Amino acid sequence: MNETKLEILRILEENGRLPIDTIAKLVQRDKEEVAKIIQSLEDEKMILGYRAVVDWEKDQENTGVTAMIDVKVTPKRGVGFEQVAKRIYRFKEVDALYLMSGAYDLSVVVHGETMTEVANFVSEKLSTLDDVVSTTTHFRLKTYKHDGVIFHDEDNEDKRMVVSP
Incomplete structure (x- = not known):
């Protein structure tokens, strides 16, 4: 697999909602080329879907x-x-x-x-x-963490005093 495809996969894995023109800028390719690459990855079943991580x-x-x-x-x-x-x-x-x-x-x-x-x-x-x-x-x-996303809310830190023997 070429470096551009791999880079696009990593970008989409991190944020599948990025617009194609943003992805194109990140990989320094034109929008049409990136759209073709993404379509081919979907056709090859390398990209199986796009999902939100929900708490x-x-x-x-x-x-x-x-x-x-x-x-x-x-x-x-x-x-x-x-x-x-x-x-x-x-x-x-x-x-x-x-x-x-x-x-x-x-x-x-x-x-x-x-x-x-x-x-x-x-x-x-x-x-x-x-x-x-x-x-x-x-x-x-x-x-606590799913698909690389931390679900921990810093404001809700456990404030209990640690007690040890």
Whole structure:
């Protein structure tokens, strides 16, 4: 991949809302060339979408929960983890799915309206798959940083006195 494409990708990854003429100035190319490069990156599925990073904790009406589920599976001969991964990522509850190294094979990020809804997903859908050996569910309590964006509000620093033995 050439240096200009790489630079454009990094710029868009940092801020996908930048206008093309601003990106063109940053990479010292003309606007039409940058537009063609971005279009080709989208066509090649290198750029898969543009999303905002939202601090949902600031929405008092947001009652949803997010869980990270570690999944141990039995890989299939000839296809490895691909077949079970496809079955899992097709569930509407699944926001993200990663193949991992370590004690568990897959890491599944799930969003639901309540903890019960997530628990039902795990017990009724995920755990019942033939290839799933075990699961461990972790519920997200607070977000400090996501996609490189810090969610920490300096004005809300913890002012409690540190007490140690």
